[in-house]
Amino acid sequence: MTAITAAVSLLAAPAMAEWKPDKPINIIVPWSAGGSTDQVTRVVAPILEEALGTPVVVVNQPGASGSIGTKAALDAPRDGYTWTANAIANNATYAVTGLIEDTSIDDYHIYLHVANVPVVSVNADAPYADFGELLEAMKSGDVTVGTAGVNSSGGMALAAIKEAAGEELAARMVAYDGGNPAVLAAASGEVVATTQLAVEQTEMIKAGKLRALAVLSDQPLVVEGIEEIPPITNWLSDMPTAPDYFGVFIPAGAPQEVYNTVDAVWKDKVMNSDALKSYATERGAVFAPSYGDQARERAMPVVIAEACARVSRGEAVVDPSEIGITCPAE
Known part of the structure; x- marks a missing residue:
């Protein structure tokens, strides 16, 4: 040319x-x-x-x-x-x-x-040492879980946990207008737990208001300033994650x-x-x-x-x- x-x-x-x-x-x-x-x-x-x-x-x-x-x-x-x-x-x-x-x-x-990945956390004063203990309480007790609603990441995470557990869970979802109010509700004790995303919870975890028990992943979650969060597959081994x-x-x-x-x-x-x-x-x-x-x-x-x-x-x-x-x- x-x-x-x-x-x-x-x-x-x-x-x-x-x-x-x-x-x-x-x-x-x-x-x-x-x-x-x-x-x-x-x-x-x-x-x-x-x-x-x-x-x-x-x-x-x-x-x-x-x-x-x-x-x-x-x-x-x-x-x-x-x-x-x-x-x-x-x-x-x-x-x-x-x-x-x-x-x-x-x-x-x-x-x-x-x-982003959802994390299962509980109020700092909740009696559950790990996710296994919380899961047992969800089977037999009325554990309240704050989310941003059925269609939110937290709502889908809770539904996935219930499905992966393979049995009826008594956990009751309490819906808020967003992830932040749902996380604040768990931090204040208004609800027992939250399944919202890690990015919404890290500040409350660092402040000692929430305790992270599991991440909805097959790998642990490492975040600057907090302890490594174990994968939920440690307890629900066949749970799919994406x-x-x-x-x-x-x-x-x-x-x-x-x-x-x-x-x-x-x-x-x-x-x-x-x-x-x-x-x-x-x-x-x-x-x-x-x-x-x-x-x-x-x-x-x-x-x-x-x-x-x-x-x-x-x-x-x-x-x-x-x-x-x-x-x-x-």
Whole structure:
């Protein structure tokens, strides 16, 4: 190819348009302030703000296991200025539980930042020395467990524990508007335990208000400043576990330059962010940024697990196959 031909080819190729937002971007966090989604979104927002050159405002809009704020983002104009944030499995499975009609993972462009794990903790004054003792009490006594609701990571964790135990548990879930109030309820003794995410609990564990008994993983959890948390598989050896990926999501239908620009920002800034790495290390999360097809591929195991668990527990009002999720054969 001659130099002249190459120059002509470059001129003929369509340039990738760069989005230059001219007003603030709102990220709707569909949970109360201080919870896992709120925490990490407030770490990521300043990174995006600096790179995009416009204010990025975090808006808390809790209610109905995160579905109210999520629907508000879906109902907003598809102009690139209203995003949402959550655990991706929530956004992908709201239709299965009937909380939001006719929605799926395909409604979003996906930008993941960390993976989180639930931890089983009890009030510091609770009499349970380890998870085995708590599990026995859950079988025979009325143990109260604070979560952010049925569709939250804590609610799903409690349901998974009940399923893995293989017998009826008397533990009673008490739902709050977010992970932070659920954790504070356990720390104050309003409930006995919580199954919310590690990132929501670490400060209360470090302060001696909560005692961590198990992490919902097959590996121990190591967090700066607290003792290693043993894996729940020490007691429930066959319990399946999957990373719970969190991120921000831009509803589909915006101009393509919005996604092109945010893709580039995510690759160049978020995936190399020291602030996000520090947050993950200090709070007990996994630094795992990705976007596009890679993000979707990473997310699908937990999306499938949570959608299909709803079916096995009799909680589904819509079959996952209707939103493109195939459950493994029994």
